[in-house]
Amino acid sequence: MFKIRSLVTALALASSVSVASAWEVLPKEAPEPADNATTPAKVELGKILYHDPRLSSTGTVSCASCHNTMLGGEDNRPNSMGVNGQTGGRSAPTVWNAAFNTVQFWDGRAASLEEQAAGPVTNPIEMGMKNWDEVVARLKTIEGYQMPFERAFGTDTITKDAVTKAIAAYERTLITPNSPYDRYVSGDNSALTEQQVRGMEKVAELGCTTCHSGPAFNGPGVFQKFPVIPNGYWEAQYHFSKDKGLAEVSKKQADEHLWKVPTLRNIALTAPYFHNGSVKTLDKAVTLMAKLQLGKDLSKEEVADIVAFLNGLTGEFPKQQMPVLPGTLDSTFN
């Protein structure tokens, strides 16, 4: 929690600085940590593991089940469905461009993609494995995993550390560049429509960019409060405040309703919206953000312009070869 606390402090400083001036293009490569350089062998292994449902107790749920790499990087559900049809209270964040998040999970409780990858596998309502020993033991029974682990990490390396590093290395390749917005900012004036440009200017004018700026529109601060302005009418409908965000982890009153600022990249593909997935449409989400964060009532035209702009943040999805998972010889699922 100490790391997270210092980030919250950093946010408090950052949010007093004006950031609306710069529109930034999405980098084509993600930053990587010193102890997990991105290598082709790790990315290939990570892609296999990411799509392997045998990392779940029932053999039915992979990372990709909830963070779908064939879609907008999540599942378009209010909350995901884990093993045995179980559901939780939060909506799956997109994996696309997650490498540009400073922290992971809605409540930011993981400081890295590596740390995040370790969580759902042993969460009883997500992938349901008892513990990482069980995960490692199962992977060791799948003979075809030996070679890709060796190529990525050297001999005798099927460990929790290697699994999460490989998955994180793969996730760092899940970047969607060249959106209409990126092309516009890079000088192609025809890449956005007039309406989209109006929406873009409105986003800056309203102050959305105070929290949603930078290349992934998820900073410069890391955490923000939501909702900022209490509103009984919308609360009764959407129950936003039922979940206390960072405070659910830290147990500190000061952290109540603090959330990681989510990226706006590909947001047109990631309905439904908000941490509890309670809002089905993007125009409603925009309306509510203006009301609950900025205290502003937007006109229909303003909402339409902003939604048009947000549609311009849908990037190009990289072509990926479908992984061939090493075969299960004898079945271990019930």
Add this chain to the structure above:
Amino acid sequence: MFKIRSLVTALALASSVSVASAWEVLPKEAPEPADNATTPAKVELGKILYHDPRLSSTGTVSCASCHNTMLGGEDNRPNSMGVNGQTGGRSAPTVWNAAFNTVQFWDGRAASLEEQAAGPVTNPIEMGMKNWDEVVARLKTIEGYQMPFERAFGTDTITKDAVTKAIAAYERTLITPNSPYDRYVSGDNSALTEQQVRGMEKVAELGCTTCHSGPAFNGPGVFQKFPVIPNGYWEAQYHFSKDKGLAEVSKKQADEHLWKVPTLRNIALTAPYFHNGSVKTLDKAVTLMAKLQLGKDLSKEEVADIVAFLNGLTGEFPKQQMPVLPGTLDSTFN
């Protein structure tokens, strides 16, 4: 049922003919029906639909969830897990080389891949859609489906017929040629080990090929009885006879315990075994087939040789590009 009855008659004739003479290589292309020629546009659309979980009520189960194209074409479970964690009584058959089956489903109740594809989508414990009108309505709300349907079938063509034809066309491309067995039969004497060749000869000598011959080892007959020889000991353990196979559909006593002969291709990757997925290992499956179908007790060495041969039926999985599914704009799942 008339079609199926005539197939059963054909089986009765065929099974009296010796078939052990010919070892056949898997064709590189599957036969296609007159009314559904395989075209690149259909295959591409079919690949997208096959991997789209939005064809299920919860948005969590696609064709690929249970017939996994990244694995041995199924899920390595005794029975599959459909929407909301529900399970049925039968084990998912592999989609690889399913195009070479004369009929589909364990009980052969579908006469084509097209007919099969229509089933699970509206099965309440599989994909759980209410009916095909609901499926078509949902696909029509996903704007990005218009273009690929048009390319495959012409304008205004999002229909049940088009969906199932596209999925079947894609499935006809899921062929795994060039197994060690195929290379051996094509003249490469080093493609199988000595033990595998012993196993191959044993398979013919025992009479396994009476039912499991042809390029996919699933004919010439279409249906066979299982178990042929009643055995109280194994029945108490595996409950093979609880499910009456074709008779569950036809309601005819003569059809009791008749099953579609499953392919042996890639069988090393499709544990657990039999229609109810009750047998976890391939050596046990081989032992039981000899006992219950042929009345023979195999030695450990014979079982090992046959299993070695069956491992030689694992083919080459074609490289596939991961489909990019058209995005959901507003969420429709609960």
